[in-house]
Amino acid sequence: MGDVAVVIPTLRRLDSLERALRSVFAQAETLERVSAVVVADNDPDGSAGPLVARLAAEAPAPLIYAPAPRPGVATARNAGLAATQAPLIAFLDDDEAASPRWLAALLEAQVQTGADVVFGPIRGRVPENTGWTADYLEAFFGRAGPAETGPLEEPWGCGNSLMVRATALPGPAPFDVSADQTGGEDDKLFAALSARGGRYGWAADAWVDEFAPPHRATxxxxxxxxxxxxxxxxxxxxxxxxxxxxxxxxxxxxxxxxxxxxxxxxxxxxxxxxxxxxxxxxxxxxxxxxxxxxxxxxxxxxxxxxxxxxxxx
Missing domain, CATH: 1.10.287 (Helix Hairpins)
Incomplete structure (x- = not known):
């Protein structure tokens, strides 16, 4: 069994979810370390279920469907964690697509830095007709960092991250569900980790693209x-x-x-x-x-x- 699970929370974004899943399936260099790919479906109607069932046959690692019918970002993350016991957890958002060495770069950075949480860079993508705000929005939905892999002084967000479960994700539900509607569940998680002396790292080559849909690219x-x-x-x-x-x-x-x-x-x-x-x-x-x-x-x-x-x- 592998030692890392990829968790993808999702809510009614089937096309982008399939793109995210296929980008994980393409992580050929590290697939032997992947114990499971978990889709935490935050839709009360379970809209991601048929897609997961369809892709399960071609998935190179176990593809797990984890229903989380109460809509909320923290609830979805907790449901994804509950579906796996892997000691390392990689989070990818359903509007992101990972580059081919994404997971390998995260794992290498974790070994190099010894960090409890490792973050990677994000390229923001917006529709072509976005207009004069396109450059700003691509930077907003993206995430830049140091040119080289190494330690970080401060944490970033959960999207595109690798976490050591024992130290960074304590307990059965480490994400605070009071942040379900507003976000900020990772702020609380990382504040507690910092108080415990947690360490952060940066994986300069762990690129993902984040695609902002038209209703968000404003x-x-x-x-x-x-x-x-x-x-x-x-x-x-x-x-x-x-x-x-x-x-x-x-x-x-x-x-x-x-x-x-x-x-x-x-x-x-x-x-x-x-x-x-x-x-x-x-x-x-x-x-x-x-x-x-x-x-x-x-x-x-x-x-x-x-x-x-x-x-x-």
């Missing part, structure tokens, strides 16, 4: 998510009952909002495409200030059952 959606990302540090400090930390992040956010608000206004008047990045930083700053419940955007879980709601339209 400035409005990206800024809503940027606002939610900005809330993360303040919310993490609040969850730890760190009042000083909350105050510090709110002050940082207020300063960011002031600086980038002015920059946004100037760039808007000049009609510069770079204004999208200024809007992004403004949104993140505002998020640090308005972090309490009631201001949390609903971007996951049931929101994804209605794409127009998820896009903020």
């Amino acid at each position: 400035l409005r959606y990206a800024l809503t998510r940027a606002f939610a990302y900005g809330q993360g540090p303040s919310q993490t400090a609040a969850a730890a009952r760190d009042c000083t930390g909350v105050a510090r992040w709110m002050l940082i956010g207020a300063a960011q909002a002031g600086v980038w608000g002015l920059a946004s206004l100037i760039l808007f008047i000049l009609r510069r495409p770079s204004r999208a990045r200024a809007y992004d930083r403004l949104a993140r700053g505002v998020g640090k200030v308005f972090w309490i419940k009631g201001f949390e955007p609903k971007l996951y879980g049931t929101a994804l059952l209605n794409p127009s709601a998820a896009s903020g339209a």
Whole structure:
């Protein structure tokens, strides 16, 4: 039996899920180490079931269908973990496609760094007719990092990652389901890991492409998510009952909002495409200030059952 399982949470994105699965099937260099590929289906209607059944016959490793009918990003990740006992867990999102050496590069980086969690780079892809925001959105949906494999000081997101189960994913349900609708389940996971002295690594060659569908490849959606990302540090400090930390992040956010608000206004008047990045930083700053419940955007879980709601339209 192999020592790594690939977990793919999914919710009603069958075409992109098939693309993600086939990219995992193409990991020829490391398939002997793959104990299972797990599809955690977050659709109450079980829409991924027939696809998984169809692809199971051609899968080069056991393909497991794990129903997670209560929509929520943390619930889906937990369901995927519950379907395997593999000591190493690689997460791939259903809108991502892995490069041929993706898993090999993650595994090599984990050995090299000894990290509890290893992250890889992401190339953002948006539809051709996206317009003036295309460069910003491709960077937004992507993830850049160091040119060389090595240790990281801070964690990234779960998409395109490899985790050592014993240290990074303790207990039967390590992802906090209170984040099901808003995201941020990985912020809480990594904050707890950092508090335990956990280590992070970077796999420079573990590339994946992330394909943003049209309803997500919009400035409005990206800024809503940027606002939610900005809330993360303040919310993490609040969850730890760190009042000083909350105050510090709110002050940082207020300063960011002031600086980038002015920059946004100037760039808007000049009609510069770079204004999208200024809007992004403004949104993140505002998020640090308005972090309490009631201001949390609903971007996951049931929101994804209605794409127009998820896009903020």
